[in-house]
Amino acid sequence: MRANSKLGVLLVLISGLLWVAVLAVPFLAVTVATKAAIVTSLIVTSEVAFWLGILLAGKELAQRYRRMLNPYYWWQRVTNRH
Template identity: 35%
Template sequence: MKKKNKAVRWGIFLMIFSGVFFALTLLIPFLELETKQKVVWSSASFIAMEVVFWLGGLLVGKELFTKYKARLNPGNWFRKKSAEEE
């Protein structure tokens, strides 16, 4: 049971940590680099973000992953919750 709990914690951490790569993707165009380097680093950061996020999703499991994915969707942030979701 402890191993599963640890895997879930690591999965949640990885899903949240993927935001760091997302922030890097947004910041790289403002750095003083050549255009080719900006494209390469932005692409690499975006791919790393996706890989880390989905790796975290694999660790937390399907139910918890869909729950956190729905919470991370900005379209759901201000939506009223129905009685089923509470």
């Protein structure tokens, strides 16, 4: 795997972690306006990291991961094991 591909995958993973971090924001002891600013910045940063990661990872790697993350293929793997 090329260095750009590794960086791309890392950015996609960071993007997912930033989306999970959004779920923790309501529990912070800050004002509502601050929470809104934090959520907005997390979402924007997450989207930028995701799309930059996809660009760096390349088309083939993006298609492979998209297929692996598709619930339809999860179901196919479960039902075909019997």
